[in-house]
Amino acid sequence: MKRTLALTLALLFSLTLLSGCMSEALANILKGDKPTADPVPTKAPAAEVVNPLKEVKGPAEFLPLGVVIDAPAGAENVRYSVIADAIAEVQFTHSGCSFTLRAAKAEGDISGVYLDFVKTEEWPFKDNGLSASVSAAKDGATLARWKMNGISYSLFTPDAPAPAALAAIVGAAAGNELQPPAGAEVPGTEVPGGVVTAPTFTGTGEPLLYEPIDFLANMQITYDIDGDTVVETVKLTEYQDSYGMDYTLLEIVDNGESIYFGNGDADMPQYGEVLCLMDVIPGDPYVEIVFSGDMMSSDYITHILRYDGKKITPATMASPYDGEVYTGIFGHFYGMGEDGSILIDDAVDALGSFWGMRDFVHEGNMRFGYAENSTWTRLGDYSELWDMEYGPALTVKLPLPIYMSGTAPEVLAPGTKILVTETDKESFVNVVLQKGGWGRIDLEWKKGSYKAYIAGLPEDDYFEYLPYAG
DSSP states (O other): OOOOOOOOOOOOOOOOOOOOOOOHHHHHHTTOOOOOOOSSOOOOSSTTSOOOEEEESSGGGGGGGTOOOOOOTTOEEEEEEEETTTEEEEEEEETTEEEEEEEESSSSOOSOOOOOEEEEEEEEBSSSSOEEEEEEETTSOEEEEEEETTEEEEEEESSOOOHHHHHHHHHHHHTSOBOOOGGGOOOOEEETTEEEOOOOOOSSSOOOOOSOEEOTTTSEEEEOOSSSSSOEEEEEEEEEOTTOOEEEEEEEEETTEEEEEOSSSSOOOSEEEEEEEEOOSTTSSOOEEEEEEEEETTEEEEEEEEEOSSOEEEOEEEOTTTOOEEESEESEEEEEOTTSOEEEEEEEESSSEEEEEEEEEEEETTEEEEOTTOOEEEOSOOTTOTTOTTOSSEEBOSOEEEEETTTEEEEEOTTOEEEEEEEOSSSEEEEEETTSOEEEEEOEEOTTOSSEEETTEEGGGGBSOOOOOO
């Protein structure tokens, strides 16, 4: 079944107006004299100082504050807090970025973010004549602020979100569609072989063929892929060798000459799920061929191929396990991000197996690697599977060292249940606890082993069962 990239954010939020006044504690917070740029207040260093941050179970506990907010559909690692008995806060990850959403019946800036922003724009809402003030820092950190019906809102991410994703999340929180400025949109672009309409792009400024030309159904397409104004024919050819093994070849016919890819020099899918043309690498005249599918038993491969009129150059990647360079990207092609990144989903082995997605970027010379600060993030909602036999939730067997909220060192007691949500496959996993909260576990992957070590002990020692696939 062919999967396509879509960002579906339901309008989950409603605005509830309740009577009340701004508390004195909130007024002090809004004075703007906090020394930290961290949007999340830290724990008080001394017992006599009251911690203004209180974690709560869900959005229903925001009702006494006169506001209703929640994370959008598709969000992960969601946490709810109340600050100084006045500000509602929801932290979550979405679209590869970490977000902090706040709301309060108050005037002024409630974000708690004190950064030097290099650009601020007003993004209008579609229907009510209001707008959100969107500020961006040099490193891509973004803060959106708006006000509706006497309630102030802020949405902050230290990452660099795509404009469409940011607009969708703000729009969901506000219950009104947010419009990025027209200058951020790329118009339809004339290319040899057809007219391509590209959506929002804010990277290099080059128009990209984000909407793929899909030819999986026909297995053949005629298009100018090398930019020489002469169209080529691109098609798949299947054959069996003398041993009865099935192979899939990709064939390009240019001026009557056939050029093949896949005859023994690369792993090829037995079952193709994606076959399309996309301008994956901007700044050159070529349109890349993307072929992705299952080699065998849910082992996916994605090939990104460039034809320059003479030869086919395949994309390569370096293995994170042994440093070897392989043709293709291991995993299934999920789609293309609006910043030009490639989205790959695949089975990920980290304290068991889970299906996750990660951003890859072109590093030059047809080499792809992990996008900076990207991680493998679990796809799907597993929140109701805590008591499923043999996973995906893990039961702690030995006292387990963990950094709660990513910073506070603690030890989880035997019997605690956790669920892996994210990993870089190099140094850590993030987990959520069945009893609430989240934490980070430091891992060490030794060369030649797909399993990890925790505080010097093999991972198996710490858990009753690790649900690895295959």
